[in-house]
Amino acid sequence: MKTYSIFVSYRLVASGDLKTVLSAAKALVDAQSAPGGESENFLIFEHATGRQVDFDLRGSLEDVLARELPSTDAAPTDGAPSDGAPAAKTGKGRPKLGVVSAEVTLLPRHWEWLAAQPTRASGTIRRLVEEARVKEGTDPKRRAEALGNLLWCLGGDLNDFENATRALYALDTGRLFSITDQWPGDLPSFVRNWFSPAPPRNVPVQSLAVHTDPTLDPTLALMEDLFRDAPRQGPGEGAQTARALELAAAAGARLGPDSRIADLGCGTGAQTLELARLTGADIVAVDILPSFLERLEEGARKLGARVRPLQASMGALPFSDGEFDALWAEGSVYNMGFREGLSAWRRFLKKGGILCVSELTWFGESRPAEAEAYWGREYPGIDTAAAKLKIAEECGYVPAGYFPLPSRCWTEGYYRPLEGLIDPFLARHDGSAAARRIAEGLREEMEVYDRFGDFYGYGFYVLIKR
Numbered sequence: 001m002k003t004y005s006i007f008v009s010y011r012l013v014a015s016g017d018l019k020t021v022l023s024a025a026k027a028l029v030d031a032q033s034a035p036g037g038e039s040e041n042f043l044i045f046e047h048a049t050g051r052q053v054d055f056d057l058r059g060s061l062e063d064v065l066a067r068e069l070p071s072t073d074a075a076p077t078d079g080a081p082s083d084g085a086p087a088a089k090t091g092k093g094r095p096k097l098g099v100v101s102a103e104v105t106l107l108p109r110h111w112e113w114l115a116a117q118p119t120r121a122s123g124t125i126r127r128l129v130e131e132a133r134v135k136e137g138t139d140p141k142r143r144a145e146a147l148g149n150l151l152w153c154l155g156g157d158l159n160d161f162e163n164a165t166r167a168l169y170a171l172d173t174g175r176l177f178s179i180t181d182q183w184p185g186d187l188p189s190f191v192r193n194w195f196s197p198a199p200p201r202n203v204p205v206q207s208l209a210v211h212t213d214p215t216l217d218p219t220l221a222l223m224e225d226l227f228r229d230a231p232r233q234g235p236g237e238g239a240q241t242a243r244a245l246e247l248a249a250a251a252g253a254r255l256g257p258d259s260r261i262a263d264l265g266c267g268t269g270a271q272t273l274e275l276a277r278l279t280g281a282d283i284v285a286v287d288i289l290p291s292f293l294e295r296l297e298e299g300a301r302k303l304g305a306r307v308r309p310l311q312a313s314m315g316a317l318p319f320s321d322g323e324f325d326a327l328w329a330e331g332s333v334y335n336m337g338f339r340e341g342l343s344a345w346r347r348f349l350k351k352g353g354i355l356c357v358s359e360l361t362w363f364g365e366s367r368p369a370e371a372e373a374y375w376g377r378e379y380p381g382i383d384t385a386a387a388k389l390k391i392a393e394e395c396g397y398v399p400a401g402y403f404p405l406p407s408r409c410w411t412e413g414y415y416r417p418l419e420g421l422i423d424p425f426l427a428r429h430d431g432s433a434a435a436r437r438i439a440e441g442l443r444e445e446m447e448v449y450d451r452f453g454d455f456y457g458y459g460f461y462v463l464i465k466r
């Protein structure tokens with residue numbers, strides 16, 4: 001498999017085969033051109049050479065894939081019956097496999113050797129080429145060169161770049177990592193993974209705007225470890241999910257077993273399973289953290305629910321236009337930003353489809369300065385319901401309902417179970433400053449809620465695609 005990666009600045013946004021990366025790139029372009037979308041540039045790199053590559057991303061995702069994907073991804077197998085058939089490329093034989101015939105000129109000893117092989121000449125040559133390709137792909141010198149190309153394109157102004165490249169070409173990974181571990185964004189892990197033998201996976205790793213939540217960067221694994229055992233990863237409650245469903249139904253969007261729903265930022269799936277139970281719908285549950293999805297899968301299995309977990313970034317979703325009757329995002333759109341999420345996701349909905357989303361909201365026009373200062377720092381997107389509904393309208397939705405989550409969704413449903421997890425978490429990561437920072441941050445957030453929770457909370461927005 002040929003692997004590609006997309007970077008936005010030093011952030012790795014997607015990695016995987018051509019199809020995965022084209023889908024992600026297309027989603028980025030669409031998010032940029034949506035109203036209010038950010039115009040961050042991204043670069044796509046081919047892993048084999050480390051070179052930057054450009055694709056024609058005009059039109060729909062289907063257009064892009066039709067244009068840019070090779071006619072086949074399958075490799076022909078040895079000794080197949082139509083080997084070398086001259087008509088292969090004109091439609092006979094196995095045109096779908098992309099076999100192309102051409103003349104080969106070899107010395108007699110080469111022909112003799114080929115004739116002595118157990119498979120036909122074409123099959124043998126293809127095998128030899130594939131072996132050579134694999135060898136090239138794993139040859140450390142070539143890998144180093146490719147990474148050098150990629151890093152050079154990304155930015156030669158990285159700290160100690162020259163020493164890093166010197167260490168790279170000398171294949172001195174110890175010295176290399178000691179420099180690149182200090183680099184920003186995803187570069188430390190990207191450089192380390194480059195040399196690890198782990199097979200490439202089709203995993204869009206981070207969202208377009210995951211930086212709006214600073215906790216979700218280098219500390220991602222720690223967050224995963226802390227939150228995985230919590231009943232939920234954000235404030236919410238089954239009864240509130242049900243209430244949003246009722247409001248949607250009242251507005252004419254009743255969800256049932258024939259509906260398709262995407263649950264974005266599903267976490268371990270508290271609301272996913274509630275949706276499955278209440279509607280019987282076919283649900284795709286999306287999160288970037290794999291162990292959350294594992295928990296969700298267990299739950300879905302027990303319930304016999306039709307839930308497909310999908311590890312993907314909500315900022316680069318591999319969906320088609322009009323695929324869903326409903327999009328659900330409880331306590332997760334903040335990872336992209338309310339406007340960005342609403343704009344980027346709209347096209348995945350059928351006309352008249354619903355988007356149910358909970359978002360941090362001021363419950364009135366005035367609030368204590370201390371609360372304002374805290375959230376201005378932690379989530380500047382916080383605003384009143386009126387302001388959020390206006391954004392929803394600007395993004396092409398008609399509001400069909402709004403309600404604030406009751407405060408027990410924060411206290412009993414979310415913070416209380418988390419409190420019990422913090423000490424064991426700190427014990428597991430004894431001495432880790434990053435773990436301590438997470439715990440302190442969370443305790444501060446709880447204290448702020450304790451004092452000012454009357455002034456803000458999650459607003460639940462039920463929106464219909466216009």
Ligand code: SAH
Pocket residue numbers: 206207208210216231232233234235236264265266267268269270271286287288289292312313314315329330331332335
């Ligand atoms: N809906 C769940 C979880 C909310 S917490 C609940 O209410 O309990 C936010 C979730 O978004 C987390 O599970 C986190 O892993 C996920 N997330 C964060 N950034 C993401 C991204 N860029 N793409 C997809 N999921 C993301």
